[in-house]
Every structure is written in C-alpha cells, then in structure tokens.
Amino acid sequence: MTLPAMDGREGRNRVTPHPMAIIWPCPLTPSSYAWAGKQIIVPSQVCSACQRPLSGWGGYWRWVRSEHRLEQRIWIRRGWCACCQHTQALLPSFLFAHRIDANVVIGSALEQAAAGSGTRPIAQRLELPHTTVRDWWRRVTATAPLLLAALLAYATSVDPAPVTLLMDGVAAVLEALAQACERTRQRLGTRLPDCWAFWSLISGGLALAPHTSPP
Numbered sequence: 001m002t003l004p005a006m007d008g009r010e011g012r013n014r015v016t017p018h019p020m021a022i023i024w025p026c027p028l029t030p031s032s033y034a035w036a037g038k039q040i041i042v043p044s045q046v047c048s049a050c051q052r053p054l055s056g057w058g059g060y061w062r063w064v065r066s067e068h069r070l071e072q073r074i075w076i077r078r079g080w081c082a083c084c085q086h087t088q089a090l091l092p093s094f095l096f097a098h099r100i101d102a103n104v105v106i107g108s109a110l111e112q113a114a115a116g117s118g119t120r121p122i123a124q125r126l127e128l129p130h131t132t133v134r135d136w137w138r139r140v141t142a143t144a145p146l147l148l149a150a151l152l153a154y155a156t157s158v159d160p161a162p163v164t165l166l167m168d169g170v171a172a173v174l175e176a177l178a179q180a181c182e183r184t185r186q187r188l189g190t191r192l193p194d195c196w197a198f199w200s201l202i203s204g205g206l207a208l209a210p211h212t213s214p215p
C-alpha cells in the first residue's frame with residue numbers, strides 16, 4: 001500500500017529535503033515487531049527525495065512504549081540512497097517520529113483531551129507521566145490550524161466533496177483526520193491501518209513532531 005504524502009507532491013523530480021525517517025505501513029503490533037528483533041522484515045522502500053530504491057544500511061535499537069506502559073526495545077532498519085548519499089530510518093507506522101509512545105496511545109490521549117478531559121486524569125488512566133500527555137496536548141493545540149488545513153487538503157484531494165466539521169480546535173483536527181482516513185479507505189478499497197498509523201504515514205511521521213513545523 002502506498003499513500004501519497006500529505007503535501008501531495010509526487011514524482012522523481014520533486015526537490016525535497018532529506019527527512020530523517022520514512023514511515024512504512026507496518027501491520028504488526030509493537031509487541032509482534034519487538035518479538036522479531038533484528039529479524040524484522042521491512043518491505044522495499046524508495047528514497048523520499050529522489051524516489052529511487054533504498055538499500056539496507058543496518059539499523060539501531062530504540063524504545064517503544066505501548067498501552068499499559070509496556071516498554072519494549074525494537075530494531076529500526078535504515079535505508080541508504082546511493083544517489084543522494086543519505087541514510088533514512090525506516091519507522092513502522094505505529095510510531096510518530098521523535099515520540100517514544102505508540103501513536104495509538106497518543107491518539108487515545110488526544111481524543112480524550114479533545115472531548116474535554118484534563119490532561120492529568122488522562123495521564124492517570126493511561127499510566128503515563130502527566131508532563132508527557134500535557135506536551136502532546138500543547139503541541140497539537142499550538143499547531144491545530146496547520147494540522148487542520150493539511151488534513152482538509154488531503155481529504156479533498158482524495159474526494160473533492162466538502163468536509164463537514166461539527167467542532168473546532170483539536171476536535172476539528174480529529175474530525176478531519178477521520179474524514180481523510182475514511183475517504184482514503186473508500187477510494188483505495190483496501191484495508192488501511194488505524195487512523196493514527198494513517199496520520200503518521202501521510203505526514204511522514206511529523207504530525208506531532210516536537211520541534212518542527214507540521215507538513
């Protein structure tokens with residue numbers, strides 16, 4: 001499954017900076033992924049700058065924190081582009097870039113906060129540090145207009161019908177995400193990952209990047 005990038009640019013000749021990571025559609029749970037260790041198989045990927053195939057270039061260990069605060073070490077493969085002379089980390093789609101928590105956990109916290117719950121009780125329910133949940137919420141709140149614009153543009157690029165939003169703020173961002181995911185599912189007629197993995201895939205993992213502008 002290949003999803004277009006959220007900026008909609010495609011083709012070999014486009015000029016893009018070299019991202020540090022590529023998100024690939026991973027059907028595994030974090031636990032299944034961790035269980036595979038260094039034997040994890042990553043489908044062939046292409047360079048996000050020049051679209052040429054990447055070759056294997058080792059990898060590195062990192063941590064992922066899943067539901068119920070389960071922390072596991074996972075092997076992240078790297079790809080090498082001989083043309084661009086760059087390596088790129090190949091992150092499974094259950095992650096956002098620069099975040100240790102699986103995106104389904106982050107998404108659950110965002111849904112609860114958007115529905116009006118405070119970040120402290122959310123953190124208690126998810127067994128997470130309050131500062132972590134507060135950071136996610138602040139990040140998505142600060143970038144909500146940009147995130148919303150990008151998701152609406154994506155949704156209408158898949159299906160030009162107007163997107164109806166009933167809420168505002170972060171809740172509207174999540175509405176737009178659901179619409180973009182559903183329209184893509186209908187158009188591709190295929191099985192898509194959950195909407196959080198979908199968001200990571202179309203944003204190159206940067207939807208909630210802590211120190212970069214959202215795409």
Ligand SMILES: [Zn+2]
Pocket residue numbers: 047048049050051052081082083084085
């Ligand atoms: Zn390249």
